[in-house]
Amino acid sequence: MARRRSVPPPVNRAREDGTEWDTMDMDMDNNDDDDDDDYDYESDGTASKSSTETNLMDPADCGEDSKKETGDLTSLLADDENPPEYYMEMMTAPSGSLLQYNEYAANSLKLLDRIKQEWFKFCAFVKQEPKEMYRRMDVRTLYTFFNWVLNQRRGKGGRRRQGLKFQSSLDTYWKIFRLVYEREMQEKIDRETSLRVIKNVIPKLAKLYHLKKGHRKKSVVYLDDLVKVVETTVTTTKKKFGHGRQRILLCLFFQLAGFSANRPQALLNLCYRHIKLTLLKDPDSGPNNILIEFTVEFAKTFLGEKEETTFIVPEIIFDPSLILSPHVILLGLLFADRAFAALDGEIVLTSARQLIDLKIPEDTYQIELHLDPALNEVPVFRKSDRMLERVEISATEALTYSTIRPWIRRVGELSAFRDIVRPYSLRYGAGKALDNSGHVSEAVRSLIFQHSDPRTFLKYYLHRKVDKDVRAIVQGLDPQEHIMRAACRMLRSVNPRRPQELTTEQSKSVNQQPHIQKLIQQRDRLSGRLGRPLKKHKGTVLYEFHKKISRELAGARQRARDTLLRDVQEKFDFEEPLREIKRQLSGIEVAKTFHGCLNANETVPAPQLRLITALLTLPCETLRDEMLRRTEGINAVAAYCLFEEGDTCRLPHDKRPTPLALQRVRVEVHVPPPPSQREIATGAVMKDRRPLYCFICLEKFSTHGGVTKHLGRRHLQHIKPGDKISCPRCDMVLKSKMELQSHAYHVHSTVSPADL
Structure with a gap:
């Protein structure tokens, strides 16, 4: 063998x-x-x-x-x-990373680190070791720490803090501190200490510092309010976004958040790979329907990764208002981005007009409108970058929550709502609508909200204002649902006459306040010691102190203006109904409508006028005309996505130059008739006298100082190291910002700001 x-x-x-x-x-x-x-x-x-x-x-x-x-x-x-x-x-090598898991999102970690730094600053202030203070943690230490926190007036970089206003905010601060302690000491604060903090320490501090009880009022955006907000976003000229695409993105955000009840950050994370478009055959032999399917990745991951949720949004044929049509807005964005897939190197879908002629074969039920796979990881909501000559949309960076939040608040103010509109107001309103509809079960509602426990919705999202006609229900009568809807919506507080900003006289009056007068005197004395120009003292102690005083003065003025505006609005809200009653009882005729004069100084650009006309049209009678109405809306959105609309004017409305005043400005250039406005501007900036045009973007101003301020704010301060700098009028490449300023002065007779 x-x-x-x-x-x-x-x-x-x-x-x-x-x-x-x-x-x-x-x-x-x-x-x-x-x-x-x-x-x-x-x-x-x-x-x-x-x-x-x-x-x-x-x-x-x-x-x-x-x-x-x-x-x-x-x-x-x-x-x-x-x-x-x-x-x-x-197996034997020590690895601390395996013992710790990243259970919090990036923003939560920032909040934890912020509270941790507060603890370190407190320990340094009382000259104690942080670790030792952790080990000797007791109720007296916690009371002292929170007392110190409530007394802080300055934050990072010497910036003034807003401070805590509600007792619930102090409760949240305590909860976050417990997590910080647990992460540092690998154990929780004992139960007895926690109970004494909740029952004794926090109420005592709240009473001592006059903190308000309850929570901040939550504004809820219902359907009627959503229509008003989106319409204001489309039509207003009082708020500009730099680039037209940002205005369209804000409209899309309002629509998706108002319909799907998603968290704001989850929508901002939306990429093109999350969107699917389909031309679907109607099973009832109706017209083909454009179907939008978008998948939202869960934003909170504390309890682990969640499964993605997909929302299906069918098109509404003969839509009463294209203002609330995500199909028109999204398709306009996609056509502007040329986001549809290509075949043999050629994009198949290039215009909305092609959608009308598409037909689904008899043996199939749909046609998928594929997007370009190269755009899979590109965010739909992208930020804008300001360059020397123009505003460009970033190719990869998404809009941030901190950017879109003030946009939404400002649009709410322009809509004349009394309450502040926040991104989560849309989620509250959608949740209330879903809860009242009767078409959504508790399980589906939890799926939409990504809640593991239905009690979360009841505790944090259900509005505390009862929107049911309880009297009629108890009496056995038919509830007046239309009255209840009108009573609960934010639209009931709209008053176009409510002041939205201060007049020039009111704004100047804040300079007479004692603390502002003191800051002005300190700044003037320091300016006198330094002499002119201040720039030559850059780097000295006095120069830095002058900058801090100027920054503090600007902040104090702004806080005083905000307080004054709130007082003016509160006074108006109280006195206006009384004045209205008095006018009617005295027999004075009341105007049926009010047309504010604040828009008189603003001209609507042609692309925005086309957008307004297309989105505010009424439904048509025939299907063909309705498809053409939708096509025009998509084309108007796509065109506006490529339009640079500029920035909001910084001047008060009563000091802004009217179009008539701008027409009367003398252009100091001799040109043969008939010249175009662009030819006039181009010739003006090439003369040896100071022009009233910006030589970069050819924007027109009424004073030479306006040109100087515009040049610094709009162009010079946005130049970054490594940017390519060139003069668009002379086709000359310049090496640095200083060389551009010299070129502006010697060639175009334009003076740059002194503080750049």
Whole structure:
């Protein structure tokens, strides 16, 4: 009986010292009398019986080449690329990262780090070691710490803090501090201490510092309010976004958040790979329907990753208002981005007009409108970057929550709502609508809101204002649902006459306040000591102190203006109904409508006028006309996405130059008739006298100082190191911002701001 030879081990790798790993002994017992056949391998790769064996590991039977081939074969057939020592070392090596898991999102970690730094600052202030203070944690220490926190007036970089206004905010501060303690000490604060803080410390501090009880009022945006907000976003000229695409993105955000009840950050994370468009056949033999499916990734991951939720939004044919049509807005964005997929190097869908002629084959039920796979990871909501000559949309960076939040608040103010509109107001309103509809079960509502427990909705999202006609229900009468809807919506507080900003006289009056007068005197005395120009003292202690005083003065003025505006609005809200009653009782005729004069100074650009006209049209009578109405809306949105609308004017409304005043500005240039406005501006900036045009963007101003301020704010301060700088009028490439300022002065007679 032939003796079975050794076979190559699963791992046969050389050590670093040149020796080989021990092979696994697979020899059978010499006295084994089994009847198993021994096989050899023929050249064709099949197994066959053979009385002649080849030992692959025998040096006497093979040369150096055979050894190399044997090693290659061993590596190919190996089950694992690593030796046992690799895993033994892994088991014994200390690794702190495996013991800690990243259970919080980035923003939550920032909040935890902020509270941690507060604790370190407190310990440094009382000259104690933070770790030792953690170990000696008791109720008295916590009371002292929170007392110190409530007394802080300055934050990072010396900025003035807003401060805590509600007791609930102090409760939240305490909860976050408990998490910080747990992360640092690997244990929780004992239950007795926690109860004493909640029952004794926080109420005592709230009473001592006059903190308000309850929570901040939550504004809820219902359907009627949503229509008003989106309409204001489309039509207003009092708020500009730099680039037209940002205005369209805000409309899309309002629509998606108002319908799907998603968290704001989850929508801002939306990428093109999350969107699917389909032309779907109507099972009831109606017109084909454009279906939008968007998948939202869960924003909160504390309890682990959640499954993605997909929302299906069918198109509403004969939509009463295109203002609330996400199909028109989203398709306009996609056509502006040329986001549809290409076939053989050519984009198939390039205009909305092509959608009208698409038909679904009889043997299929849909046509998928694929997007370009190259845009899969590109965010839909993207931020804008300001360059020297224009505003560009970023190719990869998404809009942030801190950017879109003030936009929404400002649009709410322009809509004349009394309450402040926030991004989460849309989620509250959608949740209330879903809860009242009767078409959504509790399980589906929890799926939409991504809540593991339905009690979360009841505690945090259900509005505390009862919107049911309880009297009629108890009396057995039909509830007046239309009255209840009107009573609960934010639209009931709209009054176009409510002041939205201060007049010039009111704004100047804040300078008479004592603390502002003191800051002005300090600044003027310091300016007198430094002398002019201040720029030559840059880097000195007095110059830095002057900057701090100026910054503090600007902040104090702004806070005083905000307080004054709130007082003016509160006074108006109280006195206006009384004045209205008095006017009517005295027999004075009341105007039926009010047309504010604040828009008189603003001209609506042609792309925005086209957008307003297209989105505010009424439904048509025939299907063909309705499709053309939708097409015009999509085209208007796509055109506006490519339009640079500029920035909001910083001047008060009563000091802004009217279009008539701008027309009366004398252009100091001699041109042959009939010139265009652009030719006039181009000629003006090439003369040796100071022009009233910006030589970069050709924007017109009524004073030379306006040109100087505009040049600094709009162009010079946005130049970053490494940016390509050129003069668009002279086609000259410049090396630095200083060289551009010199070119502006010597060639275009334009003076740059002194503080740049």
